[in-house]
Amino acid sequence: MDAFLLQVLNGLDKGGAYALIALGLTLVFGTLGVVNFAHGALFMLGSFCAVTLQSLLTLERVVLDPERLTAWGTPMEIRTPYIVDWFGDFGMTLIDWSVPLAILIAIPIMLLLGVIMERGLIRHFYKRLHADQILVTFGLAIVLQEIVKSQFGANPIPQPAPAMFAGSADIGLMLGFAENAVVYPWWRIIYLMFSGVVIASVFAFLQFTTFGMVVRAGMADRETVGLLGIDIDRRFTIVFGLAAVVAGLAGVMYTPILSPDYHMGMDFLVLSFVVVVVGGMGSLGGAVAAGFLLGILQSFASMNEVNSLIPGIDQVVIYLIAVVVLLIRPRGLFGREGVMEN
Amino acid sequence: MIKFNVKNKDHILLIGFIIVVALAPVIFAPIGAGYPDLLQKFAIFGIFAIGFNILFGLTGYLSFGHAAFLGVGSYTAVWTFKLLTMNVIPALILSTLFAGLFALVIGFIVLRRSGIYFSILTLAFAQMSYNLAYSVLTPITNGETGLQLALHDARVLDGVFGVTRGEGLPSTTLFGMAMSGWSGYYFCGVVLIIMFYISLRIFRSPFGMMLRAVKSNQNRMSYTGLNTRPYTLAAFVISGMYAGLAGGLMAITDPLAGAERMQWTASGEVVLMTILGGTGTLLGPVIGAGVIKYFENIFSSFNEGILMDAFSFLPEMLQHAVVSITGLFVGEGWHLTLGALFMVIVIFLPGGLMEGIARIGNVTRRWLKPKPVATTEADAAASE
Numbered sequence: 001m002d003a004f005l006l007q008v009l010n011g012l013d014k015g016g017a018y019a020l021i022a023l024g025l026t027l028v029f030g031t032l033g034v035v036n037f038a039h040g041a042l043f044m045l046g047s048f049c050a051v052t053l054q055s056l057l058t059l060e061r062v063v064l065d066p067e068r069l070t071a072w073g074t075p076m077e078i079r080t081p082y083i084v085d086w087f088g089d090f091g092m093t094l095i096d097w098s099v100p101l102a103i104l105i106a107i108p109i110m111l112l113l114g115v116i117m118e119r120g121l122i123r124h125f126y127k128r129l130h131a132d133q134i135l136v137t138f139g140l141a142i143v144l145q146e147i148v149k150s151q152f153g154a155n156p157i158p159q160p161a162p163a164m165f166a167g168s169a170d171i172g173l174m175l176g177f178a179e180n181a182v183v184y185p186w187w188r189i190i191y192l193m194f195s196g197v198v199i200a201s202v203f204a205f206l207q208f209t210t211f212g213m214v215v216r217a218g219m220a221d222r223e224t225v226g227l228l229g230i231d232i233d234r235r236f237t238i239v240f241g242l243a244a245v246v247a248g249l250a251g252v253m254y255t256p257i258l259s260p261d262y263h264m265g266m267d268f269l270v271l272s273f274v275v276v277v278v279g280g281m282g283s284l285g286g287a288v289a290a291g292f293l294l295g296i297l298q299s300f301a302s303m304n305e306v307n308s309l310i311p312g313i314d315q316v317v318i319y320l321i322a323v324v325v326l327l328i329r330p331r332g333l334f335g336r337e338g339v340m341e342n
Numbered sequence: 343m344i345k346f347n348v349k350n351k352d353h354i355l356l357i358g359f360i361i362v363v364a365l366a367p368v369i370f371a372p373i374g375a376g377y378p379d380l381l382q383k384f385a386i387f388g389i390f391a392i393g394f395n396i397l398f399g400l401t402g403y404l405s406f407g408h409a410a411f412l413g414v415g416s417y418t419a420v421w422t423f424k425l426l427t428m429n430v431i432p433a434l435i436l437s438t439l440f441a442g443l444f445a446l447v448i449g450f451i452v453l454r455r456s457g458i459y460f461s462i463l464t465l466a467f468a469q470m471s472y473n474l475a476y477s478v479l480t481p482i483t484n485g486e487t488g489l490q491l492a493l494h495d496a497r498v499l500d501g502v503f504g505v506t507r508g509e510g511l512p513s514t515t516l517f518g519m520a521m522s523g524w525s526g527y528y529f530c531g532v533v534l535i536i537m538f539y540i541s542l543r544i545f546r547s548p549f550g551m552m553l554r555a556v557k558s559n560q561n562r563m564s565y566t567g568l569n570t571r572p573y574t575l576a577a578f579v580i581s582g583m584y585a586g587l588a589g590g591l592m593a594i595t596d597p598l599a600g601a602e603r604m605q606w607t608a609s610g611e612v613v614l615m616t617i618l619g620g621t622g623t624l625l626g627p628v629i630g631a632g633v634i635k636y637f638e639n640i641f642s643s644f645n646e647g648i649l650m651d652a653f654s655f656l657p658e659m660l661q662h663a664v665v666s667i668t669g670l671f672v673g674e675g676w677h678l679t680l681g682a683l684f685m686v687i688v689i690f691l692p693g694g695l696m697e698g699i700a701r702i703g704n705v706t707r708r709w710l711k712p713k714p715v716a717t718t719e720a721d722a723a724a725s726e
Contacts, residue, residue: 035458121685121689124689128692130457130458131398131402131404131461132688132692134404134406134458134461135404135613135617135684135688136684136685136688136689138610138613138684139614139681139682139683139684139685139688140681140685141681142607142610142677142678142680142681142684143678143681143682143685146675146677146678146681147670147678150670150674150675150678266606270465270466270469270606273462273465273466274462274466277459277462277463281459311478315470315473315474315477315478316470316473316474319466319467319469319470320470322463322466323451323463323466326454326455326459326463327451327454330454330455330459
């Protein structure tokens with residue numbers, strides 16, 4: 001039972017990332033009817049927002065201290081980040097909290113990027129074939145990731161979580177299992193809660209605001225909403241920006257779990273597409289549910305017991321499920337009728 | 343006088359193609375590509391792209407997983423070298439067959455869906471194969487190191503036919519002729535010509551027409567009571583076999599197979615080659631493959647020093663700025679160029695280079711032969 005719980009928890013945080021990316025993909029697809037292969041790149045760009053903030057905060061002033069010597073007898077270099085110079089202990093706290101703080105800069109950056117992307121490129125592809133949409137966003141994904149590679153290098157850049165959340169929580173003890181049976185890193189709990197909050201707020205935004213109502217109406221029948229004199233294109237642009245923000249936030253918060261590198265976007269994108277397909281194209285709830293479901297199944301498949309039974313299952317389980325779902329229920333688990341039936 | 347109908351046009355095209363392949367060392371020498379290694383790549387990726395075009399160009403099914411078949415072909419070829427013989431013919435046959443079988447299994451599943459579902463499913467399958475090649479299938483694929491020849495390989499058939507074992511690693515042969523340098527290129531060239539001819543025949547056949555009909559309106563085909571899946575599956579398998587053959591040729595020119603050949607970037611590359619040259623055209627994919635491999639070769643070899651020399655005519659400030667910007671696109675940054683090219687082609691020239699050539703041709707023709715002045719609008723419309 002405790003092992004079971006542990007695997008569920010392990011799957012949830014990855015599932016959270018899948019769900020967030022898949023949510024954005026579905027949102028863009030549902031509103032604009034565009035298949036965005038560059039969505040994974042947005043996830044990656046979000047995580048590099050965190051990297052950028054971290055490196056900005058830790059810009060250092062180097063002073064040679066003649067009093068203290070290194071092992072080689074040269075004066076020791078004393079490195080102090082400027083921000084500590086300016087703010088003292090508060091500066092240290094800022095550096096420590098750089099990942100959560102990056103959310104603040106990621107939101108405007110990703111929103112801007114999303115809007116630019118939609119207005120500058122995607123807009124011209126509404127009327128083109130799906131194949132063309134796939135190809136152009138695929139090209140964009142390559143361009144974005146190569147730019148990041150040239151700026152940040154090819155190696156993963158570790159991002160520490162705030163010291164407060166560095167350790168692990170003994171969840172098993174809280175739930176009445178034996179000590180150390182279910183140990184789970186704090187940051188992953190935070191990530192799980194964070195993704196829950198983001199998903200809930202996206203749904204609330206669509207469900208309870210006038211803006212969201214118009215967007216939902218536009219998803220159902222774009223033309224009629226346009227005929228009613230509503231500038232639906234502008235709203236959809238903002239929705240694209242919103243999807244970019246969601247992907248970016250997922251990336252920012254994921255950095256302490258997986259050190260970001262330039263190709264993480266594509267790795268996650270392929271899986272997120274599978275998630276969308278399993279959940280059902282055009283179904284927001286389906287995307288979220290399938291995201292968590294596949295995350296959990298993947299974590300079960302990577303258990304030693306399962307892996308020794310069917311070698312390699314951890315690598316392919318998600319794809320296998322996608323294949324089975326598409327063959328048995330081509331519309332996906334929660335797919336709406338008539339959405340991308342062909 | 344020769345009648346200029348489709349059939350004769352095809353003959354002229356084929357003869358021209360053969361001449362270009364045969365004289366490639368001379369033709370491509372002025373642009374610095376007249377050496378066997380690069381020409382081999384042109385031919386191999388040309389085959390890969392021709393095969394991809396049979397699927398994407400004719401049926402419109404956009405596969406993002408074709409590199410998996412290339413990888414299967416490569417692995418099969420290297421295993422044939424290890425187990426059977428260093429002769430290239432069995433390797434080619436087996437790699438084509440295995441890739442075809444693999445394509446049959448995968449195509450049977452993924453062709454249940456079309457459009458973006460198909461793209462995503464093929465991508466998923468390719469990623470799955472790539473992941474498996476890296477992890478569980480290591481006994482077959484030798485994981486990250488890649489599958490290589492070894493001194494103590496069995497090579498059963500070579501033993502039977504009394505081929506003497508030399509010192510060191512053997513090289514691939516065609517009945518005793520070593521497949522390296524120019525003979526290697528001409529072997530690939532001959533295969534390319536044959537494959538081009540097959541694709542020409544497919545394009546002109548009723549089967550090809552059927553595939554085109556699938557592309558233009560699959561629903562209507564189904565409504566007329568026709569089951570389109572056997573046709574699309576056949577196209578999928580054929581293009582998979584082309585990819586397997588290309589993979590086999592890769593292993594012949596360099597007997598080493600690695601999983602990175604199956605990665606999604608490799609699948610993306612063949613898509614790019616095809617659309618760059620012109621989707622659904624006969625020559626386009628070969629031209630696209632050549633252009634991409636040529637520029638890859640040139641761009642990757644550039645470095646800061648060469649760029650500095652190239653822009654030395656500029657004032658120093660400007661030189662540094664220009665070099666640092668162009669430096670992004672060359673050497674390691676070749677993929678950036680590739681991605682940017684991808685976007686530019688899709689945005690501005692969806693028909694690829696072939697469409698570009700056709701457009702230029704139209705413009706010049708109109709320019710050379712001024713139209714008679716149209717008297718009425720109806721006349722103008724009639725002369726269009």
